Amino acid sequence: MSFVVGFDLDMTLVDSRAGIVACMQRTLGDRGVAATDEQLWPLIGAPLADNLAQFLPADQVPGAVEQYRALYPELAVPMTTALPGAHDAFAAIREHGGQPMVVSAKYEPAVHAVLHQVGLQPDIVVGDAFGAGKAVPIKQHHATIFVGDHEGDMAGAVAGGAYALGVLTGPHDEAQLRAAGAQSVVPDLRSFGPWLNDYLSDPPAR
CATH class of the missing domain: 3.40.50.1000 (HAD superfamily/HAD-like)
Known part of the structure; x- marks a missing residue:
């Protein structure tokens, strides 16, 4: 068959929860935005840019996507x-x-x-x-x-x-x-x- x-x-x-949350919090924190685990957990599984857009102005989203993707292999993957x-x-x-x-x-x-x-x-x-x-x-x-x-x-x-x-x-x-x-x-x-x-x-x- x-x-x-x-x-x-x-x-x-x-x-992947811990790694995704860690990357999101680092990326948002570098832009002066604090997000809790409870805020981020329900977003897992949705597109990254859409999730970041819930916390950042539209003009900051592309740069945040790039930073998150750069962080992900070293920070999130091992977790x-x-x-x-x-x-x-x-x-x-x-x-x-x-x-x-x-x-x-x-x-x-x-x-x-x-x-x-x-x-x-x-x-x-x-x-x-x-x-x-x-x-x-x-x-x-x-x-x-x-x-x-x-x-x-x-x-x-x-x-x-x-x-x-x-x-x-x-x-x-x-x-x-x-x-x-x-x-x-x-x-x-x-x-x-x-x-x-x-x-x-x-x-x-x-």
């Missing part, structure tokens, strides 16, 4: 770890003859750096895609399933024609994910292998 399963990156496959079940999820897909794919809003070089840091090796990597924009690579690579922690991930899955599977390791709860289009929700990726077995034994109509 050949099939593709797509995953979001931040807070779906990896715990990033694989979430429980991430490696097993990739293994489960490959045991069934499938291919794991990662589609992230993150700048693509940073996506590769994070994946190398945590030892995850998807067959396909796409960066700079958020929300309904994730539908493009989902369709291009014929992904059957898309897994994510964010409302935008569910929107991308729906727009791309993939089965939308939510995970509760990010800032959004089950009700929010289902409202955004999730067809199933699991607590974390430790549940993915059994879920995939059930899905493949009785695939839903598409």
Whole structure:
């Protein structure tokens, strides 16, 4: 059986919260803006420029994006770890003859750096895609399933024609994910292998 399963990156496959918050706080702090963990945590998963624009005037955003991206490899990447079940999820897909794919809003070089840091090796990597924009690579690579922690991930899955599977390791709860289009929700990726077995034994109509 050949099939593709797509995953979001931040807070779906990896715990990147501490590193992202540290880079945001340094970047904003250098511009005289203080932001708390509680303010920044719900923003993880959305495009960087959009998040910075919530705290900075428009003319400061491009420079802040550049600074954040320069900081990220040395400050954030070493703080990033694989979430429980991430490696097993990739293994489960490959045991069934499938291919794991990662589609992230993150700048693509940073996506590769994070994946190398945590030892995850998807067959396909796409960066700079958020929300309904994730539908493009989902369709291009014929992904059957898309897994994510964010409302935008569910929107991308729906727009791309993939089965939308939510995970509760990010800032959004089950009700929010289902409202955004999730067809199933699991607590974390430790549940993915059994879920995939059930899905493949009785695939839903598409």
